[in-house]
Amino acid sequence: MPRFVRYLAPLVAFIALAGLLYKGLSLDPKLVPSPLIDKPAPAFSLPGLQQPDTRISNADFKGQVTLFNVWATWCVACRQEHSVLMQLAQQGVRIYGLNYKDERDSAKHWLQMYGNPYLANAFDADGRTGINWGVYGTPETFVVDKQGVIRHKVIGPLTTESVRHELLPLLKQLHKEDG
């Protein structure tokens, strides 16, 4: 083994390790990757928030690219995200909501106060649909494609920035796919 290799090897190993740890520092441990990505969306059927006698289910997503946004009135970051959802709805993005472990009246009041970006909301009182979708922190936003497959999940509030750079390009791409 040439001499310089012997001296360089520890240096290279050190740099590699430092790089790995540095990368680790910039990762957010709160973001747990979902095993549901690229899998068919879990089946659900729940009463509507505003019309309790209607049912909201996967059938509503069929054939269209849909956002499924998990929110609640007790969730502070949801309030922060709300204006972004309003903008998306204005641009014609289909958004369904999962009102997660909330009070029906407070949720209805919220939509009256701040505007309603949702085509409809499923009312998940006991959070079971949330568990089936792997929800662990609100807000969460799932992107469901025309085939009813979950293609992406945003954990935490949507921001104008992340919508412009990640969400909208993805939606554009999914719109082009066959239904």
Added chain:
Amino acid sequence: MIYRRLLLLVILLTTLTGAMAAGLEAFDFSANVNEDRYKNLIAQLRCLVCQNQSLADSDAALAHDLRREVWELMDKGNSDDQVKEYLVARYGDFVLYNPPLKPSTYILWYGPFVLLAIGLLMLLRTLKRRSKQAESGFSAEEQERLKQVLGTEKPDKE
């Protein structure tokens, strides 16, 4: 006075333990669900909200819901592994405190042993080289010269 203080202490301590015990739901442990088995299982599952706590330790709302879910699955006769599979399908391997052995975790499980083997190999090599040097620090030619030098030095001193 001292009695009143003691009484206060007793009251404080008893209410405190009451508050701590309130975290766990009072489930009806029937024939299907053994309480020890249930407690053992939720201690192996991670709460996703407060990530350094197990489902057994956590008081987060999601932990309550997941404990209910675990209990119901057990009550329906699911095995521990089936309950784990159910949660992994929704939340990923992250819910398990004990990561499973599979290609993506090989480096996690085998990495330390690989490093240990490399270390041992290097140690062996170094030791071998050193012992060789200790046996004969000089080549045959050098030893011949050494003898000459030492041999010629002796008469000088005499």
